[in-house]
Amino acid sequence: MRLLRIVPDNxxxxxxxxxxxxxxxxxxxxxxxxxxxFTHGLNFGIDFKGGTLMEVQAKSGQADLAAMRATxxxxxxGDVQLQQFGGPSEVLIRVGEQPGGExxxxxxxxxxxxxxxxxxxxRRVEVVGPRVSGEFLTQGLVGIxxxxxxxxxxxWFRFEWQFALGAMIxxxxxxxxxxxxxxxxxxxxxxxxxxxxxxxxxxxxxxTVVIYDRIREMLRRYKRLPMTELLNVSINSTLSxxxxxxxxxxxxxxxxxxxxxxxxxxxxxxxxxxxxxVGTYTSVFIASPILIYLGVGAARRAGxxxxxxxxxxxxxGSKTPAAxxxxxxx
Amino acid sequence: MLYxxxxxxxxxxxxAIVVCLCxxxxxxxxxxxxxxxxxxxxxLVLGLDLQGGSHILLEVxxxxxxxxxVESLRDDVRRVLRDNKIGYIxxxxxxxxxxVRIREAGDFQRALDKLRDxxxxxxxxxxxxxxxxxxxxxxxGGLIRLTVTEAAMNERIRQSVDQSIQxxxxxxxxxxxxxxLIQRQGVDRILVQVPGxxxxxxxxxxxxxxxxxxxxxxDNTMTAQDAVQHGAPPDSEVLYEGKTDPKTPVLVQKxxxxxxxxxxxxxxxxxxxxxxxxxxFRFNTSGARKFAEVTQQNVGRPFAIVLDNEVISAPVIRExxxxxxxxxxxxxxxxxxxxxxxxxxxxALPAPLTIIEERTVGPGLGxxxxxKGKFASYAGSALVVIFMLxxxxxxxxxxxxxxxxxxxxxxxxxxxxxxxxxxxxxxGIVLTVGIAVDSNVLIYERIREEVRNGRTAIAAIxxxxxxxxxxxxxxxxxxxxxxxxxxxxxxxxxxxxxxxLGIGIVTTLFTAFTLTRLIxxxxxxxxxxxxxxx
Numbered sequence: 001m002r003l004l005r006i007v008p009d010n011x012x013x014x015x016x017x018x019x020x021x022x023x024x025x026x027x028x029x030x031x032x033x034x035x036x037x038f039t040h041g042l043n044f045g046i047d048f049k050g051g052t053l054m055e056v057q058a059k060s061g062q063a064d065l066a067a068m069r070a071t072x073x074x075x076x077x078g079d080v081q082l083q084q085f086g087g088p089s090e091v092l093i094r095v096g097e098q099p100g101g102e103x104x105x106x107x108x109x110x111x112x113x114x115x116x117x118x119x120x121x122x123r124r125v126e127v128v129g130p131r132v133s134g135e136f137l138t139q140g141l142v143g144i145x146x147x148x149x150x151x152x153x154x155x156w157f158r159f160e161w162q163f164a165l166g167a168m169i170x171x172x173x174x175x176x177x178x179x180x181x182x183x184x185x186x187x188x189x190x191x192x193x194x195x196x197x198x199x200x201x202x203x204x205x206x207x208t209v210v211i212y213d214r215i216r217e218m219l220r221r222y223k224r225l226p227m228t229e230l231l232n233v234s235i236n237s238t239l240s241x242x243x244x245x246x247x248x249x250x251x252x253x254x255x256x257x258x259x260x261x262x263x264x265x266x267x268x269x270x271x272x273x274x275x276x277x278v279g280t281y282t283s284v285f286i287a288s289p290i291l292i293y294l295g296v297g298a299a300r301r302a303g304x305x306x307x308x309x310x311x312x313x314x315x316x317g318s319k320t321p322a323a324x325x326x327x328x329x330x
Numbered sequence: 331m332l333y334x335x336x337x338x339x340x341x342x343x344x345x346a347i348v349v350c351l352c353x354x355x356x357x358x359x360x361x362x363x364x365x366x367x368x369x370x371x372x373x374l375v376l377g378l379d380l381q382g383g384s385h386i387l388l389e390v391x392x393x394x395x396x397x398x399x400v401e402s403l404r405d406d407v408r409r410v411l412r413d414n415k416i417g418y419i420x421x422x423x424x425x426x427x428x429x430v431r432i433r434e435a436g437d438f439q440r441a442l443d444k445l446r447d448x449x450x451x452x453x454x455x456x457x458x459x460x461x462x463x464x465x466x467x468x469x470x471g472g473l474i475r476l477t478v479t480e481a482a483m484n485e486r487i488r489q490s491v492d493q494s495i496q497x498x499x500x501x502x503x504x505x506x507x508x509x510x511l512i513q514r515q516g517v518d519r520i521l522v523q524v525p526g527x528x529x530x531x532x533x534x535x536x537x538x539x540x541x542x543x544x545x546x547x548x549d550n551t552m553t554a555q556d557a558v559q560h561g562a563p564p565d566s567e568v569l570y571e572g573k574t575d576p577k578t579p580v581l582v583q584k585x586x587x588x589x590x591x592x593x594x595x596x597x598x599x600x601x602x603x604x605x606x607x608x609x610x611f612r613f614n615t616s617g618a619r620k621f622a623e624v625t626q627q628n629v630g631r632p633f634a635i636v637l638d639n640e641v642i643s644a645p646v647i648r649e650x651x652x653x654x655x656x657x658x659x660x661x662x663x664x665x666x667x668x669x670x671x672x673x674x675x676x677x678a679l680p681a682p683l684t685i686i687e688e689r690t691v692g693p694g695l696g697x698x699x700x701x702k703g704k705f706a707s708y709a710g711s712a713l714v715v716i717f718m719l720x721x722x723x724x725x726x727x728x729x730x731x732x733x734x735x736x737x738x739x740x741x742x743x744x745x746x747x748x749x750x751x752x753x754x755x756x757x758g759i760v761l762t763v764g765i766a767v768d769s770n771v772l773i774y775e776r777i778r779e780e781v782r783n784g785r786t787a788i789a790a791i792x793x794x795x796x797x798x799x800x801x802x803x804x805x806x807x808x809x810x811x812x813x814x815x816x817x818x819x820x821x822x823x824x825x826x827x828x829x830x831l832g833i834g835i836v837t838t839l840f841t842a843f844t845l846t847r848l849i850x851x852x853x854x855x856x857x858x859x860x861x862x863x864x
Contacts, residue, residue, distance in 0.1 A: 003864065004720045009782060055695065102389075102684045106534065109688075113531075122529070123695040129686040132387065143819035150811045158804060192754060195816055195824045199761075199831070202812030206765075206805040210772065213801040241775040244721060245768040248714050252764030255710030256757050261702035263379070263695075264757050271761075 007240040015235045016228045022285035033180025040183045045190030050097035050133035055124035058089040102129040140194040162294040170287035174204045178274040187266035200274030207283040227297040250276045332851040342844040352742035377752035382693035383525035388683040390518045395681045404428045427477040452481045490680040500676035541673040543590030548632040554579040571641035580641045582634045587624045592617025596674035598667040607667035610657040618654025626650040703756035710760045725864045729770035732841045736766045739837040752826030762834030769842035773798040787862045810835045
């Protein structure tokens with residue numbers, strides 16, 4: 001059987017030269033994302049804004065959105081939004097946070113329930129009071145910073161500080177672009193979005209670490225290879241893996257996106273954008289080239305290229321000769 | 331890398347099989363599983379978002395507890411000064427303190443000494459923290475300030491939350507629901523999760539009431555209307571009767587004759603003459619004695635039955651009630667009579683509870699979510715399995731076997747931990763399938779590379795494994811850190827995602843480091859390949 005080769009063997013793309021385009025592109029995209037964040041903002045869900053969310057389903061036939069809107073509009077509950085959700089009989093109702101503390105939120109739910117009565121099934125009712133919503137937001141932000149910090153420290157221990165810093169810049173870049181995506185699409189920003197952001201953080205780093213691992217290995221093995229060449233070889237030799245892995249992750253996410261239902265839709269859409277689109281691009285075009293600017297391999301004599309040291313084939317179980325320390329890992 | 335001692339191979343397979351077997355109870359109906367020995371009963375718990383139910387987060391009103399604590403200190407101060415015949419002017423509470431001014435300068439030192447006795451070690455003499463409950467200070471000018479220490483306040487709040495949990499438990503259990511979960515969260519919060527509950531209104535009604543029941547005399551010195559307009563006498567207050575507007579004001583004495591704490595039982599029933607729903611109750615011995623005395627002395631006068639500062643009814647005492655039992659009637663429906671009986675049996679909360687978060691999922695949505703989650707898992711897995719076969723052939727099959735074992739092990743570990751499976755949790759498992767093959771991809775791509783570098787098949791496979799495994803470890807730990815953070819900050823469904831993601835990483839590392847290696851090693855030994863088929 002002939003096996004599929006998505007990426008041909010021995011690719012030799014000059015990824016590093018492309019940094020002249022990728023860095024400005026990323027800078028512009030980041031600025032756009034930040035601007036979007038300030039102009040459009042994020043569509044905070046009730047987890048962070050407080051308020052009530054109800055998913056109802058008409059007991060017979062289609063839901064009459066206009067009639068429901070009129071009924072609920074008459075309740076004087078301030079900001080009330082209705083939206084078709086899933087099938088034609090399902091409606092998502094959002095009621096803004098009521099002034100007057102925790103009890104007022106509960107009264108709002110009772111009013112809506114009384115107004116809609118038995119014409120609908122209440123599939124989901126969520127009420128988040130002002131106290132909890134404030135805490136959720138703080139927790140989420142703290143979580144993201146703790147995760148970035150933890151990963152940074154781990155990378156600093158496992159690699160050199162330049163790698164940790166490069167990974168972090170790439171990381172923040174991913175998060176900024178993903179926030180921009182959430183701002184454009186106005187997907188609900190709630191606790192699951194924090195989960196999505198943290199997972200993107202993890203996976204985008206996963207990718208970066210795989211390439212960094214190879215760069216470190218190359219740095220040890222080829223002492224005199226110029227940095228740009230070394231980075232290019234590292235990225236090219238891991239390219240096939242990067243793409244195949246992202247195909248499989250994209251397949252999993254696609255299945256969740258298409259069949260996983262409304263409840264996790266914004267979660268999977270965000271993941272798809274963050275992990276598949278941004279994460280891959282970042283590790284190849286940002287995280288790796290940035291190492292040049294951070295001074296990795298600065299001591300190398302630029303432009304002087306030597307032959308890769310020949311690699312003796314290793315028999316299973318045989319010990320690595322002490323004479324070729326370049327071959328030992330770490 | 332390709333050599334496995336017989337014992338290592340057996341240990342690897344045994345671990346994989348045992349962990350997979352832990353998932354077995356999930357495939358049998360609950361009734362069947364219950365007849366198994368206890369160690370075999372551990373299974374997955376479906377989250378409320380999948381099985382439907384109510385999640386309610388309550389907060390104990392800490393301010394009310396503080397206020398009550400300070401007020402009881404004020405009463406203690408009054409009692410101590412009276413008992414010791416020390417004259418004082420102005421006894422008042424301010425924030426967490428009680429302030430009192432001693433009239434005679436000569437009494438001051440004695441008063442200070444006596445009041446210092448009010449301060450006791452927090453948490454009792456044994457096992458205490460060494461901190462005192464009250465700071466008694468000389469504020470100058472004959473003023474003594476007694477401040478409740480933070481340690482004592484926290485102790486009191488902790489006790490209140492403990493008591494509240496017990497009472498909430500009793501109230502929820504009265505609803506007859508299956509396996510409700512009631513637990514403390516943080517310092518002053520109580521989480522109530524009731525699987526299968528569709529409409530939590532009744533539960534919320536039950537939890538929202540403090541249920542302080544008191545029997546007091548109605549004040550006849552002026553009409554209630556006058557009291558509303560001109561203010562009530564100092565020892566009485568105006569409370570309202572009835573649920574509909576306009577409510578009837580009733581002038582009630584502040585002094586409590588008998589309180590709900592002295593009830594031993596309360597049951598819903600029907601009045602024998604009118605057929606109306608009522609609640610009948612019985613006092614304990616001391617309550618019965620007090621009630622008998624009061625009713626003997628006040629025949630012909632109305633008394634009020636007050637629940638949470640609302641008059642339920644104010645009947646006239648027609649004859650002394652000596653048997654220690656009675657009944658409350660007050661425009662009840664069958665359900666409200668039943669609820670009042672539940673509340674009275676469960677006892678009063680030490681402080682009001684506020685609902686600060688509520689999430690309810692109906693069973694229909696839960697079922698839908700399970701189905702969608704299942705279908706998405708099958709579809710995602712199928713895509714990945716086919717892709718791996720097309721890309722790596724025989725080695726793709728090895729990878730698929732490893733992934734299948736991996737998923738079974740995730741379910742096994744989740745069952746062992748009695749973990750909760752949520753919809754985002756299912757998403758975590760599907761993602762793990764995508765990620766788990768990554769470890770194989772890393773290994774296989776490395777093998778392909780080593781082959782290109784001119785190694786023999788076996789040497790290439792060996793080098794591929796040994797080099798890729800370090801990378802796999804590094805890259806998975808970063809994701810694991812993210813999952814761990816998510817576990818600590820997340821609640822409910824999100825935490826479910828963190829759990830499956832984290833467990834997925836651990837099982838992925840296990841299969842990559844042992845199982846995949848074992849499979850490939852066995853194949854290499856059996857076939858002695860000259861070329862690598864990838």
